[in-house]
Amino acid sequence: MRKVRKDVAMKKALTLRVFALLAAAALLAAGCSAPGAKGESTVDLKLDNRPVKTEAVAKRKISDPREQVAEVVGMSAMDIIPKASGQITQVLKKRGDVVQAGEVLFRIDNREAETSLKKSQLKVKSSEQTLAKTVEDNANSRRNLQDEITKAEQKASDAEKDYNKLRNDFDGGAATQRQLEQAEQALKNARMDVQAQRNKLTALDKTNSLADQQTEVESSRISLEEAQRSLENYDVKAPVSGVLTDYTIELGGTVSPNGKIGQVQQIDPIKLKVELSEPSYELVKNKQELAYYSPDNPAEKGMAKITFLSNVMSAATKSYSLELEVQNPDQKLKPGTRAIVQLTTEAEEQVAAVPTLSIVREESNSFVFVLQGDTVQKRKIKLGRISDAYQEVLEGVKEGEQIITSGQHQLKDGQKVEVAKPAPQGQPAPPAQEPAKK
Structure with a gap:
């Protein structure tokens, strides 16, 4: 009996110790987590006074020009189309050459065209000679008629004098009536002869006896011009200034009219x-x-x-x-x-950019902390291209704003911060202090 009572007492004492330990642990945990606890106050003080580095958003060269x-x-392309047919006797330009407008590219056998030209030249010469002779004949005829008119006028003048003399003689009884009538008739005949010669001259002037010869001369000249143009077609020329392309002309080959043989x-x-x-x-x-x-x-x-x-x-x-x-x-x-x-x-390519290390990434979003007085604002940004240690910012911040570049991963929106002082000139800046982790 005594032994049983002793075991029960020991179990009760052990149970009391376990409860005491649990209670102590609970009190300790409550003390650590309670608001205003000494340990957390120290941590918060460190967070509020954390020294951070900043850098202004500035324009930087993000890349070379795109x-x-x-x-x-070519600005335009003109087809080379020969207007004559025949064998190629001379090639002056090859594919890829730079040519000027009107420059000869190649020549076609033009012997037939030259013969045609000579015939046209002879025809023009012949028709011009015929016209010249007709002009000369007409001039001679006119001069002859003028001479005849002069003679007729003189004859009429003499007849008029004779008639006037006979009238005086008739009035004086020295001439008969018949003689007077004969003199009057001679005067009329002389005047009619003058008028006839004048009518011939007028008819000569009105009649264009040169029309046929002039038409022949003009026709032969047109034929000559056509023969000259035809001969020029045997020299195939560049239609515009430029570069010869698709040009495959060879010496001894043949071409036909209206067939494309290249481009300029x-x-x-x-x-x-x-x-x-x-x-x-x-x-x-x-x-x-x-x-x-x-x-x-x-x-x-x-x-x-x-x-x-x-x-x-x-x-x-x-x-x-x-x-x-x-x-x-x-x-x-x-x-x-x-x-x-x-x-x-x-x-x-000079764009607003921030250091890549200043960017806080949360899932698919990107943020930076912007310094505003002694606090920071968590700002969502839209990023663009990246170059070395900087990345383009398309939206969210503007040039000149100060961005937190150290310790930003432990900051919260609206949190107070202390900006680290720049190192003296010539000395490296001290490393940023990381906050104590809980």
């Missing part, structure tokens, strides 16, 4: 063609000109005028067509080559 490859094409692409000015993605389209849609350069000489840049920018995406290529015009007097840019077009400028 570029895209452009195709160099105009190269001053010259055109740059670019196909833009939608983001690239947004970069240039409000611009008037863009910089460009040749891959062979990137240091030498020029400006190209935007002549066309499609505002509708092509359903086939899923791109926007851009065309630029470039003055090319030195002909350095040639069709079929490539050029680089800068979609942005150096100034446009």
